[in-house]
Amino acid sequence: MFRALLSKRTEDNDKSFKIPEWIRPDAGAKNRHWTGGGFGLEYRLMGHWRLVFSFPFARDLGYKFIMQADADTFIMEKIGYNLIDHMREKDVWVTNYDLKIPEEREYNMGLPELARYWMISRGRMEGLYVTADNASTAGHGYIKGPVFSHCRPADINGLHTCSELVCRGETWRGWDGEMFSGHYQIFKLDHWFSWEIQDFLQLVIRTGGHIEHRWNEISTQAMIRHMFTPDKHVHIFSDHKIRHGRHPDSCSACLDWMA
Structure with a gap:
């Protein structure tokens, strides 16, 4: 049954797995314009897999929640x-x-501009008059999250790529790119498969920006959370210890209670 579902899901999503040729030229090609250096195609496809495949596959298996963790999460x-x-x-x-991280603009370049386009064209927003105060109230479209509290200025005019390398301090303008660490997350699938999230996600995937500019799943999920998830429905686990990375004590510290 597992293999049958995997085969069907892969077949159904075949087009989603085909990366546009113009964003994957040969390494030495002059038209290569990827940003986010140091991350090859394999790494970027991992983020693509997490966004495109893992959620519907878990839903097809009957699950209501999905955890995403790294191989070196303990x-x-x-x-x-x-x-x-x-x-x-x-x-x-x-x-x-x-753990929350302000991402460098090199890794989310263009994503806030795409979000702004979606809000104006698809999100049933009140155009440029959307502000941090009215964005989350009923009757103002699909944007229910705190996205404008992450922007300077705190309205749709601040939804653009950060003016500085990292949005810290007092002088930056734009979207701060604050993202979760990504190595220990759980998502409710009913929320993930809401119309607005899936519509925005398909827009992201069709641009190829999550690969070309290394938005990957982590910055894309950050924008989705900022746009569509009210803070009251977000929980931070701070009552148990998590270690991420290949530290020498990562496994040895687990052995006593795993035995």
């Missing part, structure tokens, strides 16, 4: 409660470990 202690039960009881749609 839970360092026993968790005294059921994470999914907690999300259901508290009506949580997105969770993450207690």
Whole structure:
């Protein structure tokens, strides 16, 4: 059954897996214009897989939630409660470990401009008159998240690529690109498959920007959270220890309670 579902899902999403040729030229080609140096095609396709394949595959298997974790993510202690039960009881749609990172503009270049285009053309927003105060209220379209609190100025005019390398300090303008760490996240699938998220996600995928500019899944998910997820439905896990990276004590610290 697992193989049949995998085969069907791969066949159904065949077009989504075909990366436009113009964003994957030979390494020495003069027209290569990728940003986010140091990350090859394989790494970028990993982010594509996380965005395009993993969510519908989990849903087809009957799951209601999906966890995304890295191969070098370690839970360092026993968790005294059921994470999914907690999300259901508290009506949580997105969770993450207690780590937020302001991404460098090289890795989200063009993404906020695409989000602005979606808001104006598809999001049923009030054009340029959307502000941080009215964006999350009923009757103002699909934007229910705190996106404008991450912008300077704090309205749709601030939704553009950051004016500085990293949006920190006092002088920056644009979208701050604040993203979750990405190595320990849980998503509620009913929320992920809402019309507005899927419509925006398809726009992202069709541009190829998540590969070309290395938005990957992490910056794309950050923008989706900022646009479509109210803070009251986001939970940060700070009551159990997580380690990320190939540290020498990562596994040895787990051995006692895993035995």
